Amino acid sequence: MDFVSNESTNPSYEISSLIAPTINTTPTTPSSSSSSPISSASNNNNNNNNTTPTPSRYENQKRRDWNTFCQYLRSHKPPLSLPLCSGTHVLEFLHYLDQFGKTKVHNPTCPFFGIPNPPAPCPCPLRQAWGSLDALIGRLRAAYEENGGQPETNPFAARAVRVYLRDVRDFQAKARGVSYEKKRKRPKPNVKG
Numbered sequence: 238m239d240f241v242s243n244e245s246t247n248p249s250y251e252i253s254s255l256i257a258p259t260i261n262t263t264p265t266t267p268s269s270s271s272s273s274p275i276s277s278a279s280n281n282n283n284n285n286n287n288t289t290p291t292p293s294r295y296e297n298q299k300r301r302d303w304n305t306f307c308q309y310l311r312s313h314k315p316p317l318s319l320p321l322c323s324g325t326h327v328l329e330f331l332h333y334l335d336q337f338g339k340t341k342v343h344n345p346t347c348p349f350f351g352i353p354n355p356p357a358p359c360p361c362p363l364r365q366a367w368g369s370l371d372a373l374i375g376r377l378r379a380a381y382e383e384n385g386g387q388p389e390t391n392p393f394a395a396r397a398v399r400v401y402l403r404d405v406r407d408f409q410a411k412a413r414g415v416s417y418e419k420k421r422k423r424p425k426p427n428v429k430g
């Protein structure tokens with residue numbers, strides 16, 4: 238049988254899809270694998286229709302992210318299995334993803350540090366944006382438990398990961414001159430004069 242393996246050895250495809258979630262993916266994936274180990278928390282009504290239910294964009298993205306991470310573990314030197322995976326490895330994974338980043342993050346020594354729209358190019362590195370990493374970790378944290386992982390040992394919920402994401406957020410906010418804090422609505426004071 239011609240089983241179409243979507244476990245490509247080239248990670249760049251899947252990586253790019255998790256970096257650019259706005260990419261137009263045609264939902265034509267032949268879902269030949271019907272054996273999902275996921276205990277189906279089916280909140281949608283399966284009426285045994287012939288129309289194959291298309292998973293949501295979030296679910297698709299989550300599955301792709303999960304595949305990417307599992308592939309990362311397999312290619313890890315030395316190879317890593319999921320039960321051995323810790324928050325440290327999750328951080329390694331995030332650093333690995335940075336090389337595919339598209340967000341300019343200025344070094345503190347850069348004259349454009351803290352300037353939202355720099356007037357000229359600079360040699361500062363491109364990174365994964367904090368928002369992308371934060372969303373990615375959220376999806377992987379859910380996927381881990383959906384794939385049988387215990388919440389107590391969920392490496393994506395590790396304290397080190399939370400601390401790292403907070404640091405990334407704070408640093409990128411400073412470096413890019415933007416605020417990730419939720420804007421608090423404050424009534425404009427009436428300035429006299």
Ligand SMILES: [Zn+2]
Nearest residue numbers: 343347359361
């Ligand atoms: Zn710079």
